[in-house]
Amino acid sequence: MKTPFWQAVFAIARKDLRAELRSRELVNTMGLFALLSVLIFSFALELDRAARQESISGVLWVTVVFASFLGLNRSLAMERDQGNIDALLLAPIHRNAIFAGKLLGNFLFTLVVGLVLLPVMSLLYNMPLIQPWILVILLLGIAGFATVGTLLATMTVQTRARESLLPIVMLPVALPVLLAVVRSSTAVLNNAPIDDWIAWPQILIVVDVVYLTVCFLLFEYVIES
Amino acid sequence: MNAAQNIQSQAVPAKGASGFAAWPPLLRILTIATLIAILIGLYMGLGYAGTDVEQGDVQRIFYIHMPVFFGAFIAFGATVVGGIQYLRTRKPKWDTLALAGAEVGLALGLLNVVTGAIWARPIWNTWWTWDPRLTSAAIMCLTYAAYLMLRNGIENPEQRRRFAAVYGILAIVTVIMTLVVIRIRPDTIHPAVIGPSAQNAQGTFELEATRGVGAALGMNFPVWALLVPITLMWHRIRLQNRVDQVEAMKAEVLNQ
Numbered sequence: 009m010k011t012p013f014w015q016a017v018f019a020i021a022r023k024d025l026r027a028e029l030r031s032r033e034l035v036n037t038m039g040l041f042a043l044l045s046v047l048i049f050s051f052a053l054e055l056d057r058a059a060r061q062e063s064i065s066g067v068l069w070v071t072v073v074f075a076s077f078l079g080l081n082r083s084l085a086m087e088r089d090q091g092n093i094d095a096l097l098l099a100p101i102h103r104n105a106i107f108a109g110k111l112l113g114n115f116l117f118t119l120v121v122g123l124v125l126l127p128v129m130s131l132l133y134n135m136p137l138i139q140p141w142i143l144v145i146l147l148l149g150i151a152g153f154a155t156v157g158t159l160l161a162t163m164t165v166q167t168r169a170r171e172s173l174l175p176i177v178m179l180p181v182a183l184p185v186l187l188a189v190v191r192s193s194t195a196v197l198n199n200a201p202i203d204d205w206i207a208w209p210q211i212l213i214v215v216d217v218v219y220l221t222v223c224f225l226l227f228e229y230v231i232e233s
Numbered sequence: 234m235n236a237a238q239n240i241q242s243q244a245v246p247a248k249g250a251s252g253f254a255a256w257p258p259l260l261r262i263l264t265i266a267t268l269i270a271i272l273i274g275l276y277m278g279l280g281y282a283g284t285d286v287e288q289g290d291v292q293r294i295f296y297i298h299m300p301v302f303f304g305a306f307i308a309f310g311a312t313v314v315g316g317i318q319y320l321r322t323r324k325p326k327w328d329t330l331a332l333a334g335a336e337v338g339l340a341l342g343l344l345n346v347v348t349g350a351i352w353a354r355p356i357w358n359t360w361w362t363w364d365p366r367l368t369s370a371a372i373m374c375l376t377y378a379a380y381l382m383l384r385n386g387i388e389n390p391e392q393r394r395r396f397a398a399v400y401g402i403l404a405i406v407t408v409i410m411t412l413v414v415i416r417i418r419p420d421t422i423h424p425a426v427i428g429p430s431a432q433n434a435q436g437t438f439e440l441e442a443t444r445g446v447g448a449a450l451g452m453n454f455p456v457w458a459l460l461v462p463i464t465l466m467w468h469r470i471r472l473q474n475r476v477d478q479v480e481a482m483k484a485e486v487l488n489q
Binding site: 156159160163164166167168169173176177180181183184207211222223226229230232 | 320369372375379380382383386387388392395396398399400402403404406407410417
């Protein structure tokens with residue numbers, strides 16, 4: 009008898025959360041990387057007031073995406089190195105429940121990093137980043153990255169090149185998400201009228217739904233054997 | 234079943250004849266037809282069509298620039314079809330189709346980017362600009378380079394085909410993105426060919442304004458968008474079958 013779908017999903021996500029709460033390995037690495045990246049950007053770009061307004065959403069999103077590479081690689085490599093993926097494959101659960109569970113965990117870890125980044129960047133760059141719309145865009149954007157990332161990282165950790173391959177295969181595919189989040193968050197920070205940019209979060213929702221469906225359907229093919 | 238046997242069972246038996254004589258008759262006809270059609274297309278574009286009033290002779294590159302993008306689109310479409318069919322049937326021939334599509338599409342996509350840059354130098358006064366469509370087209374090419382890299386990173390043939398199928402299906406997103414980006418990003422300066430261009434598009438031209446433009450495009454479009462990708466993919470598939478055959482023979486010798 010199979011374990012009900014959602015029960016399996018939550019069990020996998022809970023396992024990831026518990027491991028993370030005990031080791032704090034992922035969030036620590038991602039968080040430290042994100043902080044460094046934000047600081048380095050401010051040196052590298054020498055941002056003045058006007059330039060900050062234009063480029064801060066780019067800084068935010070590049071940092072989130074690169075931090076998510078770290079998290080995704082770690083999260084999936086862990087499953088593989090410790091042989092847990094074989095146990096999951098043997099367990100009487102639906103294959104897609106593994107995807108949903110890993111996705112949920114990766115989404116939450118990246119979200120934590122994103123949520124920490126908002127107040128830190130608001131302070132360092134003196135920009136009002138804590139706004140309801142920015143939070144909505146953050147949620148939708150990270151959902152998109154985590155979806156394609158979970159599928160692709162499951163593949164790349166099984167290849168010879170391992171960690172180094174994920175950014176190469178993931179960046180192009182994540183481009184529609186990146187375009188939409190950068191556009192909409194720049195518009196929000198520039199106080200543009202809502203009619204001018206509301207199309208971007210809508211596109212983002214469509215892209216998220218499409219990716220979720222496609223990755224959900226394709227996942228069972230990347231964990232066979 | 235181990236990998237070597239797997240390949241061996243799929244290998245095509247070697248034939249005595251080689252080269253042109255060994256090609257299937259339809260492929261022979263198709264190859265010759267494509268070559269002739271390319272020549273006619275070049276004549277139509279370079280000779281028959283009138284010179285564009287505003288842009289001069291450089292506009293003629295468009296007869297190749299636009300059709301090759303759709304040729305790449307067809308080839309990448311073959312990668313998706315090959316990927317889906319491979320996941321359904323697990324027959325390696327579908328993966329060969331997907332691989333051929335990715336390589337031919339990458340070649341045509343690069344041709345599209347390069348011809349665009351050559352056109353942009355006199356018209357936009359720069360080889361490259363960070364226009365959304367240019368950027369998206371370049372990323373499209375990089376996606377398929379990543380596809381080939383992913384394939385190279387996996388040694389187990391069965392796993393390689395499976396992962397390539399999955400990534401080939403996902404990668405089509407960047408192609409669709411390149412197609413639609415000029416509709417959703419109105420700040421592009423890239424002209425739209427079908428339908429109204431964005432307001433600040435630079436270098437648009439009227440199909441009716443110059444003599445023979447429609448005819449030259451009508452000739453070149455099916456050549457570069459259909460004949461060239463299909464012919465190249467067919468040859469690429471035959472080449473891959475040969476490679477598999479050689480691999481199988483090698484495995485056979487090593488196993489003795």
